Amino acid sequence: MFYFASRVPKEGEESLPLITWPDGNGRIAAHLATSARQRIETGWLVTNVIPSNDGVDVIAESREGRDLRGIHAKRVIFAAPQFIAAHVIAPFRDALPSHVREFTYGSWLVANLTLRDRPRSSGFPLAWDNVFYESPSLGYVVATHQSGIDYGPTVLTYYYALCDSNPRISRERLLSVNRDEWAEVVLSDISRAHPEIRDLTERLDIMRWGHAMIRPRPGFIGSEARRRAREPHRNIHFAHTDLSGVALFEEALYHGVRAAEGVLHAFDRAVKTFL
Template identity: 35%
Template sequence: MRRREWLAAAAALPAYGCAPALAPVEGGFAGPSPERGHLLRATRVGAPSQVRRARLVIAGGGIAGLAAARALRLAGVDDFVLLELEDESGGNSRAGRLAGLDCPLGAHYLPVPGDGAHHVQDLLEEMGLRRRISGRWTYDERHLCHSPQERLYFRGEWQEGLLPAHGIGAPTQAQYVKFARLVDRASREARYSMPAGTTTAPAHLALDAIPFAEWLGREGLDDEHLLWYLDYCCRDDYGAGIAAVSAWAGLHYFASRHGFHPPGEEGERDAVLTWPQGNAYLARGLAAPLGARLHASRVVTRIEAVRGGMQVDAVDPLSGVAERWDALHVVVALPVFVAARVLASPPYFVMQAARATRHAPWVVANLQIREPLRDRPGAAPSWDNVPYGSAGLGYVDAGHQRLDPRPAPTVLTWYLAPGESARAQLLSAPWTHWRDLAAAELAAPHPDLPGKLQRVLVARYGHAMATPVPGTRARLRAVPLHGRAMSFAHSDWAGYSVFEEAFTLGHEAGVAAARAVGARVPARLT
């Protein structure tokens, strides 16, 4: 939507929902630097001023790169470096700070991992987040999302949960039940897991071939409330709606985790781990042991196989100083379109993936609220709060995990997946554009928000995450990610971006790299 359309929509709200004029608000951009990333295509880098050596180089410090570094450490390989574009590693799992409160600049939670994500389970055990008590695995209650967890602003009031439920009528309820049965059927036909791994089941590949919206139409699912909810879920996890993502992705969202439970039927959502700073809690925990091996503010410009090993060129965007690293092996933990650009001789599968992978842009705005907001009737304030029918994805309350239950000033983190056509706007629009969109959307459930807004930090991600469009699983199922001189690790190789996928791919690349340089990898890492 254009800014004037959003403001017109806000002006058209009923009188009780009209937003007062914005108070003077400070703010600006935070998070990843588009200018720094674009140096790769805009700058001609000169000869390196210094040549350095390491046994291994990891290019990219997102969750996959950090997971690869952890695997190398655990395999006893210490002679490696990690080159990170930004000033802080973490990729989409970085954090900011407003009013003395940490807040996420991207990913903000991790579902309690199932047995398929055993490498993630090991990480959580290592970080003290889970432990075995009386023979059962338990998670530290301080890090599990506090109740109430989520609510939906629907028909003028808040309801518990995000599936529209109040006054929906029998036809809507019947379609909810039908979709639940279809999710169960799909799970029985071919197991869904997180991480997904290599999909070869014929049932999965058939669903991967068509859009989710087309599959829903074939099954006679056309209720507006169900379709809104499914579209919201896909936008939330994949950055694109039911018309863009594959039917495999739409079903995987439910079948790999908590299923789908219509109102009134038994079933619990999976518990989630969350922190005020979001998944930066995990990213910083992964980065802390690296010390001097982590080299931030490095734009990787070239990766090339040479006699005796690999060469990696990088430039410091602040000083302009270029450096070269000689290594035996490189873990390429970069988005596929970046890998295709920096590899001197990219393999065919990298070029194919770069051409075929679609990336969703994202906007994350952190809004500092100077005093507690008034609330609409219904369910109590929750961690995740979503207005029905909104273009955005709602907000999470960065103060929700506080132990003091009294209302207090806080930071609300608002998410928007504006679609691929908005990528250019991310670069051209001022930060106030995104502030106004967030304030207009949230003024419906919180009409006093614009008057209580103090400061806004806006993070922009031009290529935030791969979108699992039809054909993604078929294209990626036989990709050779690990070779003698290079290993590839990034959530792009899963076709969608979640922590479990990025971490597992990074861990596996780290193990493969350790073996490639002759390290003895402990069995527990495999």
């Protein structure tokens, strides 16, 4: 619901239309990556970010865990979620700032079902986003919908948000159920609308995301904690959609640009803002 609620320009007005396209956010990420290709290095896990008197030291481990490297920078942008900042930024690890604790995360189960053919649909053709009446899940999207072909093999992406009032309980619930048990939950739920789903499914991938998204809980958007989290900590600037209190690509982009402009300001570089 927050996708629609966050796109209402003014109180009392209608939500702006939903925008979507093939590959979703992946297409934008790929485009941004292309324009900065020479300067991007993937496959490194940052394990330590240590502010010092003349900048920031960053320690990273290679994907295979074989190599460690150190990078010294005058300033860094930390563009990962706040729950990771708590483990990776050295002074936060030693004494966690109270505002970081205020960021809480919802758990999501995401399943991709590869189908050899489309399920039948009674009453209404398959839409891009399909919601089941009286189901605890969010239903599924047809991942191939925007290819414009409405027959033959496809992939359904099914979403189930665990919404206990205590997110820790949700995470325990998510992780205590194994892959086959979750697959059964998914198939039983979808079979309410499509009884033949088990016959059509050739492959079923389950992802359990314990800290999937920041939870947009009441009071958080206007909170002091959210305001403080946007402020740099010494030479570390922060970006990430978390900082808006909702998980949306537009917010991630906003905070990325805001943090980049903050770094330029810190170097006394004149910037014409994009914001």
